[in-house]
Amino acid sequence: LCIIVVAIAGVAGGGLFVKKIIDNSPDITPDDVKPQGFTTLVYADDGTTEIERFVAAGSNRVYKTIDEIPADLQHAFVAIEDERFYEHNGIDIRGIMRAMAENIKTMSFSQGASTLTQQVLKNEVLDNEKSISRKIKEQYLAVSLENALKKQLGSKDAAKKYILELYLNTIPLHHGLRGVEAASQYYFGKHASELTLAEAASIAGITKTPSLYAPDMNEEESRKRQLTVLQKMLDLGMITQAEHDE
Numbered sequence: 001l002c003i004i005v006v007a008i009a010g011v012a013g014g015g016l017f018v019k020k021i022i023d024n025s026p027d028i029t030p031d032d033v034k035p036q037g038f039t040t041l042v043y044a045d046d047g048t049t050e051i052e053r054f055v056a057a058g059s060n061r062v063y064k065t066i067d068e069i070p071a072d073l074q075h076a077f078v079a080i081e082d083e084r085f086y087e088h089n090g091i092d093i094r095g096i097m098r099a100m101a102e103n104i105k106t107m108s109f110s111q112g113a114s115t116l117t118q119q120v121l122k123n124e125v126l127d128n129e130k131s132i133s134r135k136i137k138e139q140y141l142a143v144s145l146e147n148a149l150k151k152q153l154g155s156k157d158a159a160k161k162y163i164l165e166l167y168l169n170t171i172p173l174h175h176g177l178r179g180v181e182a183a184s185q186y187y188f189g190k191h192a193s194e195l196t197l198a199e200a201a202s203i204a205g206i207t208k209t210p211s212l213y214a215p216d217m218n219e220e221e222s223r224k225r226q227l228t229v230l231q232k233m234l235d236l237g238m239i240t241q242a243e244h245d246e
Contacts, residue, residue, distance in 0.1 A: 028141060030149055030162075033124045035061060035170050035178070061178035062185070064192060066165035072197045073180060074164060075238040076204035077171075080229045082116045083236055086160055090117045090142035116167045117142040123170045173203065174210035174217070187215050197243060201229040 042052040066074070078085045084092050095113035114122070118138045126138055149159035173183040180203060184192040188199050195203070205225035206213045213225045234244045 028121075028125060028145065030145070030152055033120055033145065033166055035063065035124060035166070060176045060182050061169060062181040063169050063179070064165075064181045066161050066168070069165070069168055069180060069192055070195060070200065072239070073192060073195055073200040073203070074168070075233055076200045076229050077168065077207070078116070078164070079232040079236050079238055080204050081119070081207060082114075083232070085116050085164070088115060090144075090146040091115060091139045114138070115142060117146055117163050120163060120166045120170060121145065123172070124166075171207060172210065173206050174214040197230075197239065197246075198226065201233070202226045205229045 043049060044051050082092065082095075084094065092113055092115050095115070099113035121138055121141050125141070126134060146156075146159055146163070149162055150156050153159050153162060169179040169181075171180070172178060173180070175186060177183045177186055181192045183203050183206070184190060184195055184199075187203065188195065202215055202222060202225075205222065205228065206215075208225065210217075212218055213222050215222045230239070230244050233239045234241065
């Protein structure tokens with residue numbers, strides 16, 4: 001009886017704790033997660049020759065719509081960061097359970113199971129504080145954001161495309177780079193639309209630990225991570241064996 005009473009009290013207390021966090025969460029709209037800072041490009045009179053660019057701190061970003069970002073680059077990030085992105089509603093329950101099991105096993109609490117939606121919120125709305133309350137707030141807002149976008153854009157597919165677009169324009173990729181277009185120009189000297197599959201996998205691999213996996217920081221570790229991304233894409237059927245091998 002004592003165990004049952006304690007269990008009930010624990011569940012009730014946990015419920016009140018979560019409710020308090022949700023009640024104190026900020027009210028956000030789809031407009032709140034749009035990136036605010038961008039790189040300003042200055043062109044010559046011919047309209048094509050770039051002569052200068054101005055970058056504010058933390059805003060080295062050139063925004064690209066999802067249609068301007070190649071499928072291989074989209075798939076590379078989804079594969080390595082959130083393989084069930086197109087299925088979940090903002091939070092990945094299976095990922096959360098896996099992360100909990102791994103954290104208990106290692107007692108490191110290093111696994112977070114953040115979805116791409118959660119990462120957009122962390123990058124543009126919330127801070128990087130590591131706490132249970134911030135994680136709960138992030139998960140609640142992720143579900144709220146996806147629901148709001150589904151209503152605004154008319155379908156889950158459209159909402160997912162827009163969230164992926166936001167993610168690919170906000171993800172930090174070392175050296176103050178924000179988003180895949182700025183990273184593509186910095187690391188490979190080309191637009192994101194021109195990246196090869198190998199280059200796309202290399203950029204997607206940076207996210208785990210940018211200071212370690214950026215191509216110009218540690219070539220060997222970057223290469224290992226690139227191969228991990230390619231293998232994950234193969235396992236998920238995003239590329240063929242021939243594309244992987246090439």
